[in-house]
Amino acid sequence: MIGLVVDDSRAMRRIVRGSLERAGMEVLEGADGQQALDVLDAHLAGGGEVPAIATIDWNMPVMDGLALVVALRRRRELRSMALMMVTSESEQAQVVRALAAGAHEYLFKPFTEDALFDKLELLGLMEPATAGETW
Amino acid sequence: MTTMDAAAAVSTGDMVALVGDLWTSVVPFPEEGAAPVEATWPSPAQAVVRGTVDVEGAADVEGAWSGSVVVSCDEESGLRWARAMLALEEDATAADVEDTVAEIANVLGGAVKAQCAGGGRLLLPVVDHGEVGVGPSDPRASLAVSLSWPDAPDAVFTVSLLDA
Numbered sequence: 658m659i660g661l662v663v664d665d666s667r668a669m670r671r672i673v674r675g676s677l678e679r680a681g682m683e684v685l686e687g688a689d690g691q692q693a694l695d696v697l698d699a700h701l702a703g704g705g706e707v708p709a710i711a712t713i714d715w716n717m718p719v720m721d722g723l724a725l726v727v728a729l730r731r732r733r734e735l736r737s738m739a740l741m742m743v744t745s746e747s748e749q750a751q752v753v754r755a756l757a758a759g760a761h762e763y764l765f766k767p768f769t770e771d772a773l774f775d776k777l778e779l780l781g782l783m784e785p786a787t788a789g790e791t792w
Numbered sequence: 793m794t795t796m797d798a799a800a801a802v803s804t805g806d807m808v809a810l811v812g813d814l815w816t817s818v819v820p821f822p823e824e825g826a827a828p829v830e831a832t833w834p835s836p837a838q839a840v841v842r843g844t845v846d847v848e849g850a851a852d853v854e855g856a857w858s859g860s861v862v863v864s865c866d867e868e869s870g871l872r873w874a875r876a877m878l879a880l881e882e883d884a885t886a887a888d889v890e891d892t893v894a895e896i897a898n899v900l901g902g903a904v905k906a907q908c909a910g911g912g913r914l915l916l917p918v919v920d921h922g923e924v925g926v927g928p929s930d931p932r933a934s935l936a937v938s939l940s941w942p943d944a945p946d947a948v949f950t951v952s953l954l955d956a
Binding site for chain 2: 665666667668669671672675716717718744745746747748750751765766767
């Protein structure tokens with residue numbers, strides 16, 4: 658199972674990557690929306706499977722998270738990919754915008770690994786027992 | 793646009809809680825033992841000024857409250873935060889410290905913005921070194937929350953709110 662982590666913070670990419678790897682995923686990374694699209698296209702062009710999930714920060718340079726959600730939702734071949742905003746943008750109106758644009762889940766920073774695992778369970782990407790074995 | 797000041801935007805208790813939440817949720821090694829130890833409000837004269845400031849990160853908020861959420865730390869504290877937050881087995885680098893301080897400013901900026909009724913906009917964080925012009929010693933600082941480690945009380949990490 659593949660996870661795509663999109664965040665302009667190297668620190669946060671490292672944290673989310675670690676959690677997804679502990680959840681049994683291989684991880685791709687992008688430092689902004691456009692870089693994520695480039696990494697994803699290269700991965701798919703190489704015969705890679707569609708990621709099961711993309712975790713997406715909101716505030717990023719070049720292409721922000723909302724624009725990335727819109728861009729990903731336009732691509733039919735990526736319909737199986739769950740999109741989860743992982744962001745410090747916790748304003749209710751913004752949450753609604755992201756969900757309306759096609760995000761499936763929302764996780765506010767700061768978050769615990771258990772909270773991230775709960776979201777993965779909710780999305781059917783992780784067995785509950787697995788979450789209990791970690792951390 | 794008329795905006796509230798930091799005192800109206802975020803209470804001392806909320807700010808201490810936000811910093812505490814950050815520590816307990818993002819840093820994977822709570823046994824290292826940092827915890828919010830001091831908070832001052834609202835007089836700038838009471839702002840906590842301890843140790844030196846070597847690295848500073850700031851995330852600007854525009855909206856119901858406009859200002860900067862500033863994260864200030866000395867080298868030792870920055871290295872400790874980076875090592876803990878990034879789960880590094882090796883020593884943290886200067887780039888690790890920059891990333892960590894920027895992300896902490898970003899997370900706290902978002903949290904502070906969320907506290908402000910009426911919303912607003914969170915800008916991308918910036919990081920500076922050395923003689924920077926903001927921080928708990930800045931006369932505009934209206935709230936400072938500091939953390940230090942039990943085994944290194946001089947390694948201080950401070951979060952300040954500065955009205956625009």
